[in-house]
Amino acid sequence: MNTLTSEIEIIKSKTSKINEVDFENLSFGKTFSDHMLECHYKNGKWEAPKVVPYHPITLDPSAKIFHYGQSVFEGMKAYKDANDDIFLFRPLDNCKRLNISSKRLAIPELPESYFMEGLKALLKVDSDWIPKKDGSSLYIRPFVFASGNGFHASPADEYTFLIACAPSGSYFSGKVKVLIEEKYSRSANGGVGFAKAGGNYAGQFYPTQLAIEKGYQQVIWTDDNTHEYIEEAGAMNIFIRINDTLITGPTSDRILDGITRKSIIELAKAEGIPVEVRKITVHEVVAAAKNGSLKEMFGAGTAAVISPISGFGYHGEDFDLPELENTYASSLKKRITDIQTNKCDDPFGWRYKVE
Amino acid sequence: MNTLTSEIEIIKSKTSKINEVDFENLSFGKTFSDHMLECHYKNGKWEAPKVVPYHPITLDPSAKIFHYGQSVFEGMKAYKDANDDIFLFRPLDNCKRLNISSKRLAIPELPESYFMEGLKALLKVDSDWIPKKDGSSLYIRPFVFASGNGFHASPADEYTFLIACAPSGSYFSGKVKVLIEEKYSRSANGGVGFAKAGGNYAGQFYPTQLAIEKGYQQVIWTDDNTHEYIEEAGAMNIFIRINDTLITGPTSDRILDGITRKSIIELAKAEGIPVEVRKITVHEVVAAAKNGSLKEMFGAGTAAVISPISGFGYHGEDFDLPELENTYASSLKKRITDIQTNKCDDPFGWRYKVE
Numbered sequence: 001m002n003t004l005t006s007e008i009e010i011i012k013s014k015t016s017k018i019n020e021v022d023f024e025n026l027s028f029g030k031t032f033s034d035h036m037l038e039c040h041y042k043n044g045k046w047e048a049p050k051v052v053p054y055h056p057i058t059l060d061p062s063a064k065i066f067h068y069g070q071s072v073f074e075g076m077k078a079y080k081d082a083n084d085d086i087f088l089f090r091p092l093d094n095c096k097r098l099n100i101s102s103k104r105l106a107i108p109e110l111p112e113s114y115f116m117e118g119l120k121a122l123l124k125v126d127s128d129w130i131p132k133k134d135g136s137s138l139y140i141r142p143f144v145f146a147s148g149n150g151f152h153a154s155p156a157d158e159y160t161f162l163i164a165c166a167p168s169g170s171y172f173s174g175k176v177k178v179l180i181e182e183k184y185s186r187s188a189n190g191g192v193g194f195a196k197a198g199g200n201y202a203g204q205f206y207p208t209q210l211a212i213e214k215g216y217q218q219v220i221w222t223d224d225n226t227h228e229y230i231e232e233a234g235a236m237n238i239f240i241r242i243n244d245t246l247i248t249g250p251t252s253d254r255i256l257d258g259i260t261r262k263s264i265i266e267l268a269k270a271e272g273i274p275v276e277v278r279k280i281t282v283h284e285v286v287a288a289a290k291n292g293s294l295k296e297m298f299g300a301g302t303a304a305v306i307s308p309i310s311g312f313g314y315h316g317e318d319f320d321l322p323e324l325e326n327t328y329a330s331s332l333k334k335r336i337t338d339i340q341t342n343k344c345d346d347p348f349g350w351r352y353k354v355e
Numbered sequence: 356m357n358t359l360t361s362e363i364e365i366i367k368s369k370t371s372k373i374n375e376v377d378f379e380n381l382s383f384g385k386t387f388s389d390h391m392l393e394c395h396y397k398n399g400k401w402e403a404p405k406v407v408p409y410h411p412i413t414l415d416p417s418a419k420i421f422h423y424g425q426s427v428f429e430g431m432k433a434y435k436d437a438n439d440d441i442f443l444f445r446p447l448d449n450c451k452r453l454n455i456s457s458k459r460l461a462i463p464e465l466p467e468s469y470f471m472e473g474l475k476a477l478l479k480v481d482s483d484w485i486p487k488k489d490g491s492s493l494y495i496r497p498f499v500f501a502s503g504n505g506f507h508a509s510p511a512d513e514y515t516f517l518i519a520c521a522p523s524g525s526y527f528s529g530k531v532k533v534l535i536e537e538k539y540s541r542s543a544n545g546g547v548g549f550a551k552a553g554g555n556y557a558g559q560f561y562p563t564q565l566a567i568e569k570g571y572q573q574v575i576w577t578d579d580n581t582h583e584y585i586e587e588a589g590a591m592n593i594f595i596r597i598n599d600t601l602i603t604g605p606t607s608d609r610i611l612d613g614i615t616r617k618s619i620i621e622l623a624k625a626e627g628i629p630v631e632v633r634k635i636t637v638h639e640v641v642a643a644a645k646n647g648s649l650k651e652m653f654g655a656g657t658a659a660v661i662s663p664i665s666g667f668g669y670h671g672e673d674f675d676l677p678e679l680e681n682t683y684a685s686s687l688k689k690r691i692t693d694i695q696t697n698k699c700d701d702p703f704g705w706r707y708k709v710e
Contacts, residue, residue, distance in 0.1 A: 013377070014427035028506070057414050057415075061387070065421065068557050100489050104561055105557050171507075187543055188542055188543035190536075190579055200554070201508050202424040203459075203546060206460065209461055219633075276389075
C-alpha cells in the first residue's frame with residue numbers, strides 16, 4: 001500500500017457558501033460544504049489526495065460508472081462538541097469497509113492513509129460546516145466510482161475517490177411503518193449484498209415505491225430464496241426485541257456489516273440486555289406480534305442512527321407494535337449519540353478526535 | 356406517454372474526428388462518433404431529445420448515479436449494406452426492454468418515439484461512422500442514469516438519457532474457456548437480474564477476474580441458491596447443444612430476455628433444429644461432457660452475437676468440447692448476421708431500415 005509522503009495539498013475555495021445555509025433547519029444531504037477531497041486512480045495507482053473546492057465532475061459519456069454500476073460508498077458523521085473539538089465515530093471501520101466493498105466490485109483498494117489523512121484535512125478546512133445543534137451533524141460521504149472510459153463490460157482502468165460533506169438534520173422523522181417483502185429481494189447468496197455498492201440501493205427503490213403506495217414507509221427485506229428470514233430494514237440493519245431479548249441477524253455475504261449494528265450489539269451487551277445474533281424468521285416475528293411478546297423493532301445505520309418501527313404489514317395483515325415508555329431504541333440511541341458527540345465517556349474507544 | 360410534436364433538433368459538431376479513425380482495425384467500444392442523442396428528465400417529464408456533438412457530461416458530486424447505481428442501458432448495432440442503406444435489428448425490442456429495466460430501477464420510462472426517432476436522427480447525422488467491413492458495425496449504446504442530486508437513498512428527481520455510438524470490431528476473438536461458478540452469483544430471485552441494470556455488471560467483474568487468474572476467460576453463472584442450474588454466460592445468455600438438441604434456460608426475474616437469445620430460438624426452430632427452453636443443470640452438462648453427447652456451448656448477445664465456448668471447468672476438473680466441422684454456433688451466427696446486414700431475406704421481419 002502507498003503511504004502519504006507529505007502533507008495533503010489544499011486548494012481553498014475563493015468564496016464560501018456558508019452564509020446561505022440555515023443551520024437551524026437542515027434537511028438531509030442536500031447542502032454541501034465548500035470543499036471536498038479528490039483522489040484519482042490512474043496508470044495502476046492512486047495519486048495523492050487533495051482538498052479542493054467542491055466542484056462539478058466532468059466525465060466522458062462512455063465512463064463506466066454510467067454503464068456498469070462500478071461504485072461503492074460509505075456514510076459517516078462528524079460532530080463538534082462545546083469546545084469546538086471535532087469527533088468521528090469508528091472512522092477506520094468505514095475505511096476498511098470501503099476497501100472490502102471495493103474489492104468485491106473489482107475497484108482498486110485505497111491506501112488507508114489517503115482516506116484517513118485526507119478526511120482529517122478536509123474536516124479541518126470545512127470545520128465551520130459541522131453543525132453543533134442536537135440531532136444535526138456533518139454527514140460525510142466517501143465514495144469511489146469508475147471514471148475510466150469504454151463500452152467493454154469489464155473493470156475500468158481509472159477511478160475517482162471523493163469525500164463530500166453535507167451539514168444535515170435527521171434522516172427520518174418519527175416512527176416508520178414497514179412492509180415485510182414477500183416478492184422482491186435485495187441481495188443474492190454469493191452476490192454483493194454485504195458491500196456498500198451503488199447497485200444494491202437502486203434495486204430497492206421500486207419495491208419501496210410499491211410499499212409506499214400501500215401506505216408503508218419502508219420495506220423489510222427477506223432472503224431471496226424463501227422470504228422466510230428477516231434480513232435488513234430498508235437501507236439499514238434491523239433489530240427485533242422479543243420480550244427483553246434483542247435479536248439481529250448474523251452478517252453474511254447478503255447482509256451489510258453495519259458499524260451502528262455492531263456498536264448496538266456491544267452497547268446492549270454492556271448494559272446487560274440479552275442479545276442474540278441469529279437468524280430470525282418472519283413466522284417468529286408474526287407469532288410474537290400476536291402473543292404480545294414483540295416489544296420493539298428498529299433499523300440501525302449511520303444516517304438515522306436508530307429508526308424505530310411503529311408496526312409492520314405482512315401477507316395482507318397489519319401488526320402494530322406497543323407504545324412503550326422506555327424503549328431500547330431510545331436508550332441505545334441516546335447512549336450512542338452521547339458517545340459520538342462527546343457528552344459521556346467512551347469505554348469502547350469508538351470516538352475519534354480529529355486533530 | 357408524450358409523443359414528438361416536431362422534428363428532432365440537431366446541433367452539428369463543428370469538426371469531425373472521423374479521419375482519425377482506422378476503420379480497418381477497430382477495437383470494441385473505444386472510439387466514439389461525432390454526435391450523440393441527449394434527453395433530460397426534469398420537473399416530472401422527459402424533455403424533447405436533441406442530436407448534439409459528442410461531449411463530456413458534467414454532474415454534481417452528489418448526483419445519484421455516483422451513489423445509488425440508478426442506471427440502465429441497451430446494446431444495439433447499426434449496419435450498412437452495399438447500397439449504403441442503414442439497418443437496425445429489432446430496435447423496438449431494445450426500446451421496450453430499456454423501459455422494462457427502467458421501471459424496475461424506479462427510473463421514469465421514456466416515450467418510445469423519443470427513443471426511435473432520436474436514434475434514427477442520430478444515425479442519419481453520423482451515417483459515415485457506420486463501418487461496412489464484414490464483422491464490424493456501429494455499436495449503439497442507449498443509456499439512462501440518475502443525474503439528480505442529493506445523498507438521500509431514494510430515486511433521483513432528474514435523469515439523463517443518452518445514445519452514444521462506437522464503430523466497433525468484434526467483441527471477442529476466438530473461442531472462450533469458461534468456469535462454472537460455484538460460489539459467486541449474478542442475481543437474486545426478486546432482484547434485478549432480468550434488467551440491463553449497471554449494478555448487475557459491476558458485481559460480475561471480481562468473480563470473472565478470479566476465473567481469469569485460474570486460466571478461464573468467462574464465468575458461467577448458476578442460481579444463487581443451489582448453484583445447480585446454468586443461468587448465463589458472462590454478460591450473455593447461454594445455449595447448450597446435447598446431441599442435436601439446442602437447450603437454453605427460460606427467462607425469469609434472474610435472467611435477461613436477450614434479443615439475440617430469442618432470435619436464435621426462432622431461427623433454430625425454423626431450420627428444423629430441436630430446441631428446448633428449460634432449466635438445465637450443471638450435473639446434466641457434466642454428464643453429457645463425460646459421455647460425449649455434449650457437442651456445443653455458446654454465449655449469445657448483441658455485442659458478440661454468438662461466442663463459442665471451447666471447454667469448461669467445474670469443481671476442479673476441466674472438460675473440453677469437441678471440435679466439430681459444422682456447428683450450430685457458426686451456421687446460426689452467419690444466418691443472424693446475414694439478416695442483420697441485409698445479405699439475405701428476412702422472413703421474421705427483424706431487420707429495420709433507417710429512413
